[in-house]
Each structure stands twice: as structure tokens, then as C-alpha cells.
Amino acid sequence: MRDLGAGFHYLLKGQRWVARHGKQYGFGLIPGLITLVLYGAALAALANWGGDAVSWATPFSDDWSSPWRGLFRGFLTVVLFALALLLAVVTFTAVTLLVGQPFYENLSEKVDRDVSPDGTAPESGLPLWRELWISARDSLRIVIRAALWAVLLFALGFVPLVGQTVIPVIGFFVTGFFLTEELTAVALQRRGVDLRTRLRLLRARKTLIWGFGTPLGLSFLVPFVAVFLMPGAVAGATLMARELLGEETRDGDDESDDTDDADDADERTVSGGLGG
Incomplete structure (x- = not known):
């Protein structure tokens, strides 16, 4: 139970960090907005043409009498849209992180520098294309794992009583785990x-992972919330990753806020010194 609370605390700390660093928060919103538009268009298309797709895929029911044909195809259309919506929730983070790789890498590095005792952040040393390839490959592996879990839980959802009580709870914990994996x-x-x-x-x-990812996954069910929480979720996941690896972290909650202008001035000073 203590780890559950600690995980949720990291989620809150991440949101507080981006609230104190307005520029990083603004840049961090861009990938989520792009992904939201893409997913919204895809779901709208499915809602519009999903019935036609189901009719095309079930020619064997063309000769069924009314109302059985309509009920059968209507049920399949609802199931198709429900699966698409579940897949959208599970994959939203992975796609957003892939679209926003440079944005979130920069944000995560700044969090590391802010809380590291020596003010440094680890660097991969890899070119951007290589980082994108590794991120896409790993995200695909996670999405496949999550999709298998989603299909299993969806099937178990038809089990009387258990499917309507226990299975949804398990589903949220599974979603929280995979969300946290993508973010960390x-x-x-x-x-x-x-x-x-x-x-x-x-x-x-x-339990630490569930405390972080499960409430985040629940909040992602509310339209548009995922977009606004993503920057803080990346920041919080970076802080939690440091604990998972046993890295020393300076608590910056009580530190004076670093303004974006001050950060820019420091960068110009460093650049000027190198140029001189």
C-alpha cells in the first residue's frame, strides 16, 4: 500500500514540475494534440463506416430474416468500436511518445538535470534516427502484449458476475502497467x-507502478485529459525511473522556480562562452 501511494505521489510531482516550467509544458502538449487529431479522425471514420465494414465481412447473414440480421450486425459493430476504443486508450501513449520523441527526450533530460545533485543528465549518445527506431520497435512489442491482454480481458468480460466486477478492475491495473512502461x-x-x-x-x-499508472489510465478515459497530462506524466515517470535505478535525487519541490527566461539566458551564456 505504501508503494501505491508513492507511485501516485510521483504522478503528482511530475504535474507540479511541468506547472513550474511553462515552456516545457507548452512544448509537451504538441505531440498529444497531433495524436489526438489522428485518433479522433480514425474513430470518426470507424463510427461512420464501421457498419458497412461489418456488412461486408458478414455476407453469410444477408439472407437472415429481420430483426436477427440487424441485431447481429449491430452487435458486431458495437464490439468493433469498443475494441477500437480500448486499443486507442492502450496505444495512445505509445504513439504520442513516438510522435513526440524529441520533445519528451528534451523534457526528460531537463527533469534529470533539475533533480540531479550534480545537475547532469544521462545521454544515450545515439543519433535521433536510432533512438526513434528503438522506441518504435519496443513500442510495437508493448502494444502487441497489451493487445493480447485486451483480447483476453474482453473475452473474460462475458463471464457472469466476474466479468462485470473483477475483470474491469484487472483491466485498469494492466493498462496502468503498460502505460507506465511506455512513459518510463x-x-x-x-x-x-x-x-x-x-x-x-x-x-x-x-505496486509502485500501479500507483502511478492506474489513476493515469483512468484519467485517460476522459476526453482530452490525456493530452494535458502527458507532459507531467513524462516528468513524473522520469523521477520514478531514477528511484527504480537507485539514483540519488534532489527534492526540488521546495526550490525556487526556475523561469524559462533564466534557462534561456544560461544557454546563451554557455553558447557565448563556447563561441569565444
């Missing part, structure tokens, strides 16, 4: 931690 991957991949090792780290601290 931003910081862990930069440290050279591969997917198998990441999963082992997360499984060893399941």
Missing part, C-alpha cells in the same frame, strides 16, 4: 536500459 521508457532508454530489463524492473515494483 523515455528516461530508461536514454540510460541504455533495454526492454527486457525495463520490464524486469517494473515487475519487481508492481
Whole structure:
């Protein structure tokens, strides 16, 4: 139970961090907005033409009498849209992180520098195309795992009583685990931690992971909320990744706020010194 609270605390700390760093929060919204538009268009298309797709896929029911043909195809259309919606929730984070790789890498590095005792952040040393390839490959593996879980839980949902009570709760915990894996991957991949090792780290601290990811997954069910929480979720996941690896972290909650203008001035000073 203590780890559950600690996981939720990291989620809140991440939101507070981006609230104190307005520029990072603004840039972090861009990938989520792009992904939201793409997913919205896809779901709208499915809602519009899903019935036609089901009719095309079930020619054997063309000769069924009314109302059985309509009920059967209507049920399949609802199931198709429900599966698409579930898949959208599960994959939204992965796609957003892939679209916003440069944005979230930059945000995660700034969080590391802000809370690191020596003010440094680990760097992968890989070119951007290589980082994108690794991120896409690992995200696909996670999406496949999550999709298998989604199909299993959807099937178990038809079990009387259990399917309407226990299975939805399990589903939220599973979703929270995979969401957290995707979010912590931003910081862990930069440290050279591969997917198998990441999963082992997360499984060893399941309650901490659930405390972070489960409430986040629940909030993602509310339209548009995912977009606005993503920057803070990346920041919080970076802080939690440091604990998973046992890295020393300076608590910056009570520090004076670093303004974006001050950060820009520091960068110009460093650049000027190098140029001189």
C-alpha cells in the first residue's frame, strides 16, 4: 500500500514540475494534440463506416430474416468500436511518445538535470534516427502484449458476475502497467536500459507502478485529459525511473522556480562562452 501511494505521489510531482516550467509544458502538449487529431479522425471514420465494414465481412447473414440480421450486425459493430476504443486508450501513449520523441527526450533530460545533485543528465549518445527506431520497435512489442491482454480481458468480460466486477478492475491495473512502461521508457532508454530489463524492473515494483499508472489510465478515459497530462506524466515517470535505478535525487519541490527566461539566458551564456 505504501508503494501505491508513492507511485501516485510521483504522478503528482511530475504535474507540479511541468506547472513550474511553462515552456516545457507548452512544448509537451504538441505531440498529444497531433495524436489526438489522428485518433479522433480514425474513430470518426470507424463510427461512420464501421457498419458497412461489418456488412461486408458478414455476407453469410444477408439472407437472415429481420430483426436477427440487424441485431447481429449491430452487435458486431458495437464490439468493433469498443475494441477500437480500448486499443486507442492502450496505444495512445505509445504513439504520442513516438510522435513526440524529441520533445519528451528534451523534457526528460531537463527533469534529470533539475533533480540531479550534480545537475547532469544521462545521454544515450545515439543519433535521433536510432533512438526513434528503438522506441518504435519496443513500442510495437508493448502494444502487441497489451493487445493480447485486451483480447483476453474482453473475452473474460462475458463471464457472469466476474466479468462485470473483477475483470474491469484487472483491466485498469494492466493498462496502468503498460502505460507506465511506455512513459518510463523515455528516461530508461536514454540510460541504455533495454526492454527486457525495463520490464524486469517494473515487475519487481508492481505496486509502485500501479500507483502511478492506474489513476493515469483512468484519467485517460476522459476526453482530452490525456493530452494535458502527458507532459507531467513524462516528468513524473522520469523521477520514478531514477528511484527504480537507485539514483540519488534532489527534492526540488521546495526550490525556487526556475523561469524559462533564466534557462534561456544560461544557454546563451554557455553558447557565448563556447563561441569565444
